[in-house]
Amino acid sequence: MRLLFLGDLVGRSGRVAVVEALPGLRERYRADFVVVNGENAAGGFGITEPILTELLDAGADVVTTGNHVFDQRETLVFIERADRLLRPINYPPGTPGRGAGLYKAANGADVLVVNAQGRVFMADLDDPFRAVDRELEACPLKTGADASLIDFHAEATSEKQAFAHYVDGRASAVVGTHTHVPTADEQILERGTAYISDAGMCGDFDSVLGMDKEEPLQRFLTKVPNARFQPALGEATICGVGIEIDDQTGLARAIAPIRLGGSLSQTEPAFWLPEG
Template structure:
């Protein structure tokens, strides 16, 4: 299976870049599955149903979320209508929406996508490791599902790396989101799981993690609350990770970074 996971969409520039470029990337790379984190799409905070529909229409198979999942309250009933938009699986029982979904791709193959949120320097949710473990016990990689992707929305690199090693050999890809800066540690772990600590963002990199740099920098200088941060509006870089998996085992055969547009160095798999 050929998989592209794209990092957090930030603001209008990230939204526009995704909608404009993903259809071409699907064709150019022969993609079977596209997953994107959409939790910062709406002015940097949350995701609206209309935006989710646009991403799905443009070629996303699954949209994951994170700590801004509830910033647009109109998304809450939409989560019950659209199972392909998932929130972190370790929210407490009774929280709206799902934390995992199985989607069918070309050839009748099935892919599992799980969204988890870390707890270091984040909201104190339920244990994400045990929540992911419980979900994986419902599936068999290479048998009931041909690929499994785990989006770890977390602040700490150590926690993300712990996820990678904990589930090595049990999923196809463990990829980090949330910090909006792509790391250079993409690799296939010893058990066959592809891994990257953070995939970066789909947004303007002439910014402070996607936000207009002036106001964001002043918060560090003055240590006082200021105006609400607003997304930077220059050309976005689509940042993602490309993974090829073996349908028979579900494990990774290849991992490569993908960066297109904007300020960062350009690379296609």
């Protein structure tokens, strides 16, 4: 099974790049299942229902989020009817939306997707370790799901790594999001779970985390906010990972980064490319 994950979409630049490229990427990689993190898709802050529809129409099977999920107030309403939009599962009881779901892949496989948020240097939500535990116990690999992916939206790399080791062998993949910077630590852990600390963002890297440089620079220099952050509008780099899942075990066989367009070095999963 081939699972494609694309990191945090930031503003119009990242959103347009993904919407235009995803149909071709899905065909090129023969991806069975696609997850996109869309929490910064609406002007860099949150997601709207039309943007969600646009991403799903382009080929995303599930859209995950993070700490900016409710930056657009309309999300509090439409997330209840959007079963392919996830918010972090460890929000308190009663929060609108859902943090996990079981979805059908193009090859007929059942894929469990869980969205969780870390707590180190972030809002003090419920314990993500125990929250994800409950989902994995309710829908274990090969008896409840053919594959499972966890989007762990967190600031601290230590928390991301600890979490990945905690679920190693019980999930197909743990993909870190939130920092917008792609890391070079993609690997298969000891018990077979694919892991990367951060998939990176889909946005303009001639920026400060996808935002136009002027306002962040002024805030660092003066400690005084002068204006609202605005997404950078230059050419986006599409960042993510490709993950190959063993159909027999539900565990990972390979993981590799994806960086296409924009200013970063370019790379694709060699194990998905045509020979020659």
